[in-house]
Amino acid sequence: MESGHTDTLFMNDCQRSELIRLCPNIRWNVDMATYSTFRAGGTVEALVDINAIDKLKAVLRYLHAQQIPWNIVGGGSNILVSRRCHVGVFIRLRSSIREITRRPLVTAAGERCCLRVHAGCTLASLIGWCIHNNVSGLEFMAGIPGSVGGAIRMNAGAFGHAIGEVLSSVQIMDGLGNVEEVPREKVSFTYRSSRFPGEPADKVLITSGEFCLQPADGREVARRCREIIGLRRGSQPKGVGSAGSFFKNPEGDFAGRLIEQAGLKGLRIGRAMVSVKHANFIVNTGGAAPDDIIRLMEEVQRHVLQHSGVLLEPEVHIY
Structure with missing residues (x-):
C-alpha cells in the first residue's frame, strides 16, 4: 500500500530498478501503520517481502554494495517506525508451515523431535502445526503475535519461559549474505534479547531456528494453548493497536506494577494512552x-523514575 508521500528519497532510479529486478515484491513509500500492530508509524522508502534465502542474499549484497540502509521488521508486532520518512529498505521475511521440517532425536531424557522453522513463519502458524502434528514445548508462546525470527531476536516468552530455552541452533546471515549455523550454547540469550558471537545483534539477520521439542497428544497441546490464550485475553487490552508489553520488566519486579503504582493508568498524550487494563x-x-x-x-519513564527510582527500558524496537 503506497502512501503517496513526496519527500526526497534516498535511492536513485537505477537503484530502484535493480531492486525491482532482484525482488519484484517491493512497495514504495509505505505507511508502516499498515504493517504494525501499533497501527501507527512513519513512511518507509521501500518495503520488500522475501521468502527465499538466495533472494535474501542477493538483496543484502546489493544493499551493502550501494550503501543503502536496511532493517528487518519481522511480523510488525514489536516495532514503531517513528520517523516521518525513513530512507532505505525494510525487509519482511515470509514463509509458511510447508517449510517446517522435522527430524527425530533420541536423548538421555528420551525421545525428542527437532523442528527447522523459517524465520518468516508466524508464531500462530507454528503453534498450529505443533497441535496438528502432536508436538509439545511451545505452548507458552500461544497467543503471542509476530514471526519466529522476531521471537528469537527478542527471546520472546511468557509465564516464566522464553523461546531460547527450546532452541538447539539458529541460522543467521550477515549483511554480506554469509550464512552461519550457530549452536544454542554460543548464543547469548538474556531477558528479551539475543546476541550472536562476533557481531552486534543488529548486524545479523535470523533466517531460521531449530527447536528441540517432544512428542505429545495434540489434543492436550491444544488444551494448554487455549488455556494460555485465555489467560492473555483476560489481562490484556483488546480492540486497540499496541505492541504488546511496551517496557521490559526490571529485575525482580514488573513494569506494569511500577507504572500502575505511579498512577499512570489512563494517561494520554494525543491518541496514545497507557491502558487502563494493563x-x-x-x-x-x-x-x-x-x-x-x-x-x-518518555512521560511514563520520567514518572516511574521519580516515583520508584527505576528507569524503564522499552521492549519495543523504535526506528
Whole structure:
C-alpha cells in the first residue's frame, strides 16, 4: 500500500530498478501503520517481502554494495517506525508451515523431535502445526503475535519461559549474505534479547531456528494453548493497536506494577494512552501519531523514575 508521500528519497532510479529486478515484491513509500500492530508509524522508502534465502542474499549484497540502509521488521508486532520518512529498505521475511521440517532425536531424557522453522513463519502458524502434528514445548508462546525470527531476536516468552530455552541452533546471515549455523550454547540469550558471537545483534539477520521439542497428544497441546490464550485475553487490552508489553520488566519486579503504582493508568498524550487494563501496554486509541506514543513513553519513564527510582527500558524496537 503506497502512501503517496513526496519527500526526497534516498535511492536513485537505477537503484530502484535493480531492486525491482532482484525482488519484484517491493512497495514504495509505505505507511508502516499498515504493517504494525501499533497501527501507527512513519513512511518507509521501500518495503520488500522475501521468502527465499538466495533472494535474501542477493538483496543484502546489493544493499551493502550501494550503501543503502536496511532493517528487518519481522511480523510488525514489536516495532514503531517513528520517523516521518525513513530512507532505505525494510525487509519482511515470509514463509509458511510447508517449510517446517522435522527430524527425530533420541536423548538421555528420551525421545525428542527437532523442528527447522523459517524465520518468516508466524508464531500462530507454528503453534498450529505443533497441535496438528502432536508436538509439545511451545505452548507458552500461544497467543503471542509476530514471526519466529522476531521471537528469537527478542527471546520472546511468557509465564516464566522464553523461546531460547527450546532452541538447539539458529541460522543467521550477515549483511554480506554469509550464512552461519550457530549452536544454542554460543548464543547469548538474556531477558528479551539475543546476541550472536562476533557481531552486534543488529548486524545479523535470523533466517531460521531449530527447536528441540517432544512428542505429545495434540489434543492436550491444544488444551494448554487455549488455556494460555485465555489467560492473555483476560489481562490484556483488546480492540486497540499496541505492541504488546511496551517496557521490559526490571529485575525482580514488573513494569506494569511500577507504572500502575505511579498512577499512570489512563494517561494520554494525543491518541496514545497507557491502558487502563494493563499498565505495561501503551495503546493506540485511534489515529495516534508515532510522536504521541514516543512522548507518552518518555512521560511514563520520567514518572516511574521519580516515583520508584527505576528507569524503564522499552521492549519495543523504535526506528
